[in-house]
Amino acid sequence: MGEVISVFEYDLLGSGKAASVGVKLVPQHVFNYLEALSLASIQGSQFLKLTSRSGFKLLQVQNYAGMLSTPHGFQLEILPKVGKNLTAANARATLLTMLSHLPGFRHIQTQQATLQAQRMPLLEIFISQFLLSVSQLLKQGLRSDYVSEQGNLAFMKGKLMLSAQLRHNSVNRHKFCVNYDDYMPDCAANRLLHSALDKLLSLQLSSENQRWLYELRFAFDGIPLSRDIDGDINSLRLDRGMSHYNEPMAWAQLILRGMSPSALQGNTNAISLLFPMEAVFESFVAQTLPHELPPHFKVQPQVSTYSLVKHGFHDCFKLRPDLLIQSRLPVQTKMVMDTKWKLVNGSKHTKSLYGLAQADFYQMFAYGQKYLDGSGEMYLIYPAHDDFSQPIPQHFAFSNTLKLWVVPYQITGKPGERMMWVSDIPSV
Structure with a gap:
């Protein structure tokens, strides 16, 4: 697993001799990358603010929580600040509880994620949840679908393509140019799952998740990677017989789209997931208040x-x-x-x-x-x-x-x- 530093909302980040002003230190090249992110857009980054103290250039984390990976294998974990003496494990559990009530994250298995929060950073928890969902899907079996194929076969199958037949088989009349449907696991959902697993190979994960990832990816060896991720996502139709795909597909789409906040869009090397805490808390209260x-x-x-x-x-x-x-x-x-x-x-x-x-x-x-x-x-x-x-x-x-x-x-x-x-x- 790559190096992980955990900070809370509004903490200050610095490098080099900035430790003298009581800030969280990150390597210089990581600080430079984060500084570039904070200045990347006209409006500036919403989750990092450039500031200074005692002559040192610093970055202040704003009211966002989640995780941010960098191209250098370094991970910044930003945790919600609820109280003065909150531990990282309790802060992770608090964030996961709120996220599990958001419409797009109800697939988080809260009990297991809360246990993982005691020993894993957020990125590892999210990936572990995805791998668990894929493992459970494989136990129920991969779904196959009809895939349109064309070929010059030694037997008649499907629909004869007359123009191609006349062009290619006017002499070899024992062959048939046909268009037919094959029932194969090469469907959009399986291609997307395979592509999500493949993308995770580039990350420095814990040995547990790394081993699990390779085991699961082996089950998709006969399925090609998605050549058009947006096209496959848009064409995705999970019918009644594919309800066991709902949870892994929700995670897969997050991974394939980079889990990126607006400032990181287009950076396919960084997998990040950051949440504006004001909106998360508001949504959490709205979702849970009916029980009160x-x-x-x-x-x-x-x-x-x-x-x-x-x-x-x-x-x-x-x-x-x-x-x-x-x-x-x-x-x-x-x-x-x-x-x-x-x-x-x-x-x-x-x-x-x-x-x-x-x-x-x-x-x-x-x-x-x-x-x-x-x-x-x-x-x-x-x-x-x-x-x-x-x-x-x-x-x-x-x-x-x-x-x-x-x-x-x-x-x-x-x-x-x-x-x-x-x-x-x-x-x-």
């Missing part, structure tokens, strides 16, 4: 019914709260919620006001006026950690009728125990 509510309520994410102002006949500045909690019958908005990927200190309320942002309060006030008519309860939801394990006990009053609660959300908690309520859920 009684059945007569439903969660509506990203509703944009109202705007802040009207200008003539035009609505301006759409108001889009992360979550609305509505009763089912009759449909009525009961609560407004917004998620924030930020560490709140539940015990310090002087000066910094628990670390809360004034702009968020303006935003919630606007939501309350438009979606609750100025009367009701709203929630700001932050990730739970050691310094924020209980809701802030006193609500924030915009008026006598409009209240805002600030609460933690237990990411790794059991369903039904993640949301920390501070008051009774309103009845229908």
